[in-house]
Amino acid sequence: MSDTKKTPAPKRSAVASADEAIPDTTALPASGLIGSGQEGGLGDQIRAYISRVRGGDMGVLPAVAGFVVLSILFTVLSQYFLTERNIANLITQAAPSVMLAVGLVFVILLGEIDLSAGTTSGVAMALFVVLSDPGGPNLNWIVALIIALASGVVVGLFIGFFVARVGIPSFVVTLGLFLGFQGVQLLIIGTGGLYRIQEDAVIAIENGNMPIWGGWVMLAVMLLISFGTAMLDRGRRNRAGVPNRTIALVWIKLAAILVLGGVAVFLLSQNRGQVNVLDGKIVGGTIIEGVPIVVPLVLAILWVGTFVLDRTRYGRYLYAIGGNAEAARRAGIKVIGIKWAAFAICSTLAVVSGLFSASKVGSVDAAFGHDTVLTGVAAAVVGGVSLFGGRGRLVHAAVGALVISVITNGLGLLNLGGGINLIVTGGVLILAATVDAVSRVRAGGSLIRT
């Protein structure tokens, strides 16, 4: 059912009075508004979407297709891939890359880059383990974590100062920090040093699971938030007197979350541990079940970030600066402050990514986090985020990170780790960039962006 065009012609603003003098308004729609692409039923919306994709606006589609194809491929090749245990494993493997890629999107949207994100996470986590070390300062782990996150903010502000204020290319500033922070980390940890994560709560992020009901509550909250924001948007559009998209799209989206999320939560609610059963009773082993604790954390950060990018001035200005910084400046946007904040957000999320990674590995050494940043950038690009700025969404980067994690995970199951993994990841990155570029050329754009 479509609820378009049922609103009466809205009142014109004062300037419109002169327009009555112009007789020929017959070509305009009766609603008195120019189209917005929201009109029409489900069929129209699907046709519009297809034409957008054909027009080169592929978005996250190639990455999703890649994820599906790779998943099917590995399911065929390995009997272990589509097991509850491996799915949980894949999710926890992907979490640090997802977080890093999501953080990087904030600076990539500006057309900037942060090559030091990985080493920032390394330095921050080195601070964390040394400060919370029982043999050392023995700080409360929460205090140590706050210090680690704060150090991320400081690093981001530092980068922002040089990039936005002084005007040095971010590539150069962060390359310098990438080198320098490896030294800082070495000094903090000490040559050959390795600190084990002592705090159970930190270990639990990646290795602990929510109770079974927790997963279902999480799914219900997701459905509620999705439904609530959709209804809020529709309400606002109705009050403004502009057409809404057909409500069927809302139901389809909710159904998709329900089915995909439901399957995932169901699978993760099964026992994936080893148990010894004697006469139908469990006599030993461990039961591992429930959605990993890291999942709601990642989803919450993803949701907040997307909310900021889509619905607040700050997010809109990030896109505007990435699209045309001069236009943004002339529109009265404080470009320097926006950039500054973007680098702070990126570095802080990089520290969160480091926290997940440390939780997964269980220790932090002098090389921790050094080789992660380019994987994060690759994840963003694979997901369809443009390195030229102004184009891409957080969820794109998240899907991109999932694709790369599937490659790592699947090749690992096939005992093809190491070399093959890197080659395939690199190939997928170039393939993704090619798909993006070719789709843009087909849409009449230029292969070389200015």
Place this chain on the structure above:
Amino acid sequence: MDVPIIELDDVKKSFGPVNVLKGVSLKAYPGKVTALVGDNGAGKSTLIKGLAGVQPYDEGTVKFNGDVVHLTSPREASHLGIEVVYQDLALCDNLDIVQNMFLGREETKLGTFDEGEMERQASETLRSLSVRTVKSVRQRVSSLSGGQRQTVAIARSVLKAAKVVILDEPTAALGVAQTEQVLALVKRLAEQNVAVIMISHNLVDVFQVADYISVLYLGQMVAEIETKNTTSDDVVGYITGSKTYGGAA
């Protein structure tokens, strides 16, 4: 004759030893198109930047609706209702029409965008300018033609009830049909009682839409004429300095 909404009197501006504006006067009336012509280096851009508050004048008075004002920042100019559409349009390709029109002044409720309200206002503004070439206000600007971009840039300037709109070479780099569209848009802008100041090198365009023509020559206003009282040849003469203007407008 009405009171001019903009009245510049003897404004001067110099950059170091170079006197770009040597005492320029200019008037613009509501509902009228005033063309500002002159050769390269005559000082057109400098004059406009002063009005926009980007580069304040060194000397001279600026009257807005008869009151003396000091335009020292783009914000002040914009607050008075003076909007500039620059030649390079200053649009973000990656944003759609609504987002571009509201950039920097979005409508929000509880800190989040009221997209419906923005969409309606954008749509109404485009309608009030009788824009028919835009299919959807949610199109990305990257998908628009040059004329459509100019349309969006102009619509952006009048979104918040602008009183004076300054257009910097709106028809440069446009094809014939698109030039016609934009010129028609300029006329409609004036019909809405907006004072339009249009910089142009194209005298055909100028004679088509302008009510008044002001000619700058080497930092001085050498002629302010009503279009109907002059000819293209005369204006060319004033621009190149081969003729001097003597008669009363």
